[in-house]
Amino acid sequence: MTELRADPLRPHEQAVETPADFDAGVWFIGRIRTPWTRREECPKRGDSENGPVCRIEIFEPWTPALAGVEEKERLQILYWMHLSRRDAVRQNPNFGGGSIGTFAIRSPLRPNPIASSVVRLLAVEGAVLTVRGLDCLDGTPLIDVKPEFGVFT
Numbered sequence: 001m002t003e004l005r006a007d008p009l010r011p012h013e014q015a016v017e018t019p020a021d022f023d024a025g026v027w028f029i030g031r032i033r034t035p036w037t038r039r040e041e042c043p044k045r046g047d048s049e050n051g052p053v054c055r056i057e058i059f060e061p062w063t064p065a066l067a068g069v070e071e072k073e074r075l076q077i078l079y080w081m082h083l084s085r086r087d088a089v090r091q092n093p094n095f096g097g098g099s100i101g102t103f104a105i106r107s108p109l110r111p112n113p114i115a116s117s118v119v120r121l122l123a124v125e126g127a128v129l130t131v132r133g134l135d136c137l138d139g140t141p142l143i144d145v146k147p148e149f150g151v152f153t
Contacts, residue, residue, distance in 0.1 A: 007084075007085050007109075009088070010091070010092040010095055011092060011095070012090070012092045012096075012097070012098050012099040013088060013090055013091050013092050013099055014088070014089050014090040014099065015085070015087040015088050015089065016087055016089050017087070018086055018087050018111070026080065026143060028059070028080065028141035028142060028143065029058060029059055029062040029065075029142050029143065029144065029145075030056055030057050030058040030059050030062065030127075030141075030142035031056075031057045031059070031139060031140070031141060031142060032054065032055070032056055032057075032077070032079055032134060032136055032138070032139070032140040032141075032142055033054060033055040033056070033057065033138055033139070034052070034054045034134050034136060034137065034138045034140070035052050035054075035138065036136070036137050036138060037137065037138055038137070039083070039108070039137065042135050042136060042137060043135045044106075044135065045106075045117075045135055046117045046118075046119065046132075046133035046134045046135040047132070047133060048074065048118060048119055048120040048131075048132050048133030049120065049132065049133075050132070051132045051133050051134065051135075052132070053122065053130060053131075053132060054119075054130075054131055054132070054133075054134045055128055055129070055130055055131075056077065056128065056129040056131060056142060056145070057127060057128055057142075058127040058128070058129070058142070058145075059127075060127075063126070063127045065145075066124065066127070066129075066145075069121070069124060069129070069145065069147075070121075070124040072121055072147045072148070073120065073121060073148075074118055074119065074120055074121065074147075074148040075118070075119050075121055075129070075131065075145055075146065075147060075148060076116060076117070076118050076119075076145075076146045076147070076148050077116065077117050077118075077119055077131070077134065077142070077144075077145060078114060078115070078116050078142075078143040078144040078145075078146070079114070079115050079116075079117075079136055079140050079141060079142050079143055080113060080114060080115075080140065080141040080142075080143055081108040081110070081113035081114070081115050081136065081140065082113070082140065082141055083137065084108040084109050084110065084113040085109050086109070086110065086111055086112070086113060087111075088102055088107075088109040088110075089101065089102055090102065091105060091107050091109060093105055093107055114143065115135075115136060117133055117134050117135055117136070118133060118148050119131035119132060119133035119134060120132045120133055129145070
């Protein structure tokens with residue numbers, strides 16, 4: 001298993017021993033570029049209208065998968081929160097007097113640290129998407145890009 005970030009647990013939080021092996025594999029298809037270098041700087045949720053401009057860089061051989069994406073107004077971005085602990089099952093997000101289960105909050109600390117943001121697509125230049133609406137650290141690995149379902153597809 002890969003080494004976990006050693007963030008200390010807050011009062012009332014609980015961690016468990018993680019399994020020795022993984023059930024599946026993931027390919028990182030790109031890298032996300034944002035203005036944030038520390039977790040404390042990241043917004044709790046991205047703002048697709050007024051958030052900072054960010055870049056999504058798609059790696060080869062995945063660039064042909066971008067064909068047609070320029071016609072979309074909004075995209076769902078799935079990414080891997082690579083610096084998050086993966087063993088927290090109860091968390092204390094507000095440093096309060098108790099804790100809540102990991103699956104009841106949007107914390108980056110998760111057994112599988114997958115995050116999702118709906119972004120507004122501003123431009124496509126080759127293998128780079130320019131967007132607004134992300135809430136992750138600079139250098140975050142990209143898992144997938146999908147058109148947002150609903151009125152924007």
